Each structure stands twice: as structure tokens, then as C-alpha cells.
Amino acid sequence: MSLYNACVPQLVKMLGNLDRWLDKAVEHAALKKFDADTLLVARLAPDQFTLARQVMAACDAAKYAGARLAGKEAPVHPDTQTTIPELKERIQAVAAFLGALTPAEFEGAAARVVTLSFAPGMVTSGTEYFNEMALPNFYFHATTAYAILRHNGVDIGKRDFLGSVSLRPA
Amino acid sequence: MSLYNACVPQLVKMLGNLDRWLDKAVEHAALKKFDADTLLVARLAPDQFTLARQVMAACDAAKYAGARLAGKEAPVHPDTQTTIPELKERIQAVAAFLGALTPAEFEGAAARVVTLSFAPGMVTSGTEYFNEMALPNFYFHATTAYAILRHNGVDIGKRDFLGSVSLRPA
Numbered sequence: 001m002s003l004y005n006a007c008v009p010q011l012v013k014m015l016g017n018l019d020r021w022l023d024k025a026v027e028h029a030a031l032k033k034f035d036a037d038t039l040l041v042a043r044l045a046p047d048q049f050t051l052a053r054q055v056m057a058a059c060d061a062a063k064y065a066g067a068r069l070a071g072k073e074a075p076v077h078p079d080t081q082t083t084i085p086e087l088k089e090r091i092q093a094v095a096a097f098l099g100a101l102t103p104a105e106f107e108g109a110a111a112r113v114v115t116l117s118f119a120p121g122m123v124t125s126g127t128e129y130f131n132e133m134a135l136p137n138f139y140f141h142a143t144t145a146y147a148i149l150r151h152n153g154v155d156i157g158k159r160d161f162l163g164s165v166s167l168r169p170a
Numbered sequence: 171m172s173l174y175n176a177c178v179p180q181l182v183k184m185l186g187n188l189d190r191w192l193d194k195a196v197e198h199a200a201l202k203k204f205d206a207d208t209l210l211v212a213r214l215a216p217d218q219f220t221l222a223r224q225v226m227a228a229c230d231a232a233k234y235a236g237a238r239l240a241g242k243e244a245p246v247h248p249d250t251q252t253t254i255p256e257l258k259e260r261i262q263a264v265a266a267f268l269g270a271l272t273p274a275e276f277e278g279a280a281a282r283v284v285t286l287s288f289a290p291g292m293v294t295s296g297t298e299y300f301n302e303m304a305l306p307n308f309y310f311h312a313t314t315a316y317a318i319l320r321h322n323g324v325d326i327g328k329r330d331f332l333g334s335v336s337l338r339p340a
Binding site: 167170 | 175214215218280283285292298302305320323332336339340
């Protein structure tokens, strides 16, 4: 099992799914005749991130996963997006960054020493960082974004969450 | 990177986290003087699973991940739990099942042919099943359970979601 395969194709696909949930939110808003961007300040608890921040956090989790495992600098994306088109642009920028990473850049990623801004003086390994932080964090924010949309009536379901999966005739 | 490491320790830890969120729900209910089990029918959208079903689905995603990758029969857990103690028992049973799986049983798991009840006549590989279905599904249901609790005022935060992570002095 390669870290590249666990990270890049899956996160690129999930970012594409997230992008499509936002499209469905726009469709829902058009149908109900409200401004879709009002959804961006929705949240499930007063002390939890808004939808906009959930999307930004999902983008960052994916971006840093790829950057840290490939040993590359992550592109900078300030948290300034206030519209769905701006958020979609950010999602697509992160997907493009990840998609340009190569399996060769992931060689040695499992054992790579990873430093984290929230834990100064501490390190972890590429595998531990990916399994215990990057991936749970990504799915946490992606699922919460999805949940905020579901809670607000957007017509998305589990298949929209998972996206296409690899199945072959037996 | 081994599928055993990506699967067993991480899912056992996450099940332990889920178990503790339910403890925090019980504490919250005691403080607010309501019956904690009323939370189990809460949901974020009328056509989404309740909290109880989210917990059951997270348990099943974890259980089948371990069983399919290790090539073992999964223990049967009917969806009959209606109280938090019953759900905690199920979570702990799944954690115990996973915890008893060995790295040796995961040998060849990446290439193992996996069949899925929802896709008759189709197969996938162990790695694809884990990356594209089992793990996203597990995090989907665990995060939604967490979100329902947060939405209902239970005092849990991101650290409760992630649990302990592997960090060492640099």
C-alpha cells in the first residue's frame, strides 16, 4: 500500500466531490430563490466553524497532507473567500497542486520527519501524520461541510459523499 | 505503509474516541437534567440517520474494514441498540474484534479480492476498498455522530475527535 495512492488520488477525488456539493447548494438556492452564499455562514453549533471555514479547513488538510508527504512547500491560500465561486476556486487550486505531485516525490514519505505548526519542538512520521492527523482532519471538515449542507436542505446523499469507487466485474 | 497500521490501531483509537463522546453526552445530559438517550433519535436532516444509526454505521464500517482486509468473518451485531450503554457495548465489541486481528492476518490484504453486499457481481481490491470506501465511510459516520452531539450542545472539540496522536520530541 503506497502513501501516494492513499493520499493523492483519493483526496483529489474527495475535493472534486466537495466542489460538486457546492454546485448542488447553488442549485438548491436557485430553486428556493435565496442567495446561495448565505449558506457560507451556516454552522451546526455557535462555537463551530462556518461552512466557509469548514471548506477552507478541508482544503488545508488536503494541501498539507500532499505537501508534507512529498517534502514540498505548500502553496499559500489566505482564508479570505466569502462566495461559493471563490471557495470552488480554492478547492480546484488544491486539487491541481495535489494532482501535480508524483509518486516519485512520495518515495521515503512514510519515514519522512514531519513538523507541525501547532506542536513546536515535536515531530511525527509521514505515515503517522497521514493516518492520525491529515486524513481524519480532512474527513472531519469535509463531512461537517456536507452535514451543514444537508442540515440546510441541500439535496446530497452518501453517493455524493463517496463519489466514484473502484469496482470491477468479478 | 502497512494496511494493518492504517486500519487497526487508528480505527481502534477512533472507536475509543467515539465511546468517549457518548460519555460526554451523558455528562451533558446529567448537567442539563435530561435523559441522555433522547439524543439517540436526534438527526441533522429528516432524511438522514439518527445519532444511534450513525454510531451503528461507524461500528459496521470499522468492523467490515478489519474483517475484509484480514479475510475473516465479521461478528454479527444487529441494529437493535436503543440506549447509550448498549451502543457503547457495541463500540467496545468492535474495538475488541479489531484489536484481536494480527499483522500476519493482514498479509496480502492490499491485493485481496473484496466483495461488497451492495455491489453484487463486482469486486475491488483491499487497498481500494480501504481507501475509497471503508475509511471515508467510517469517518463520515463518526463525524456525523460528533456533529449531532455538537449541534445538541455536548461539550466536545477537535481534540476529542482526533484523540491522542503520535508526537515525539524533535
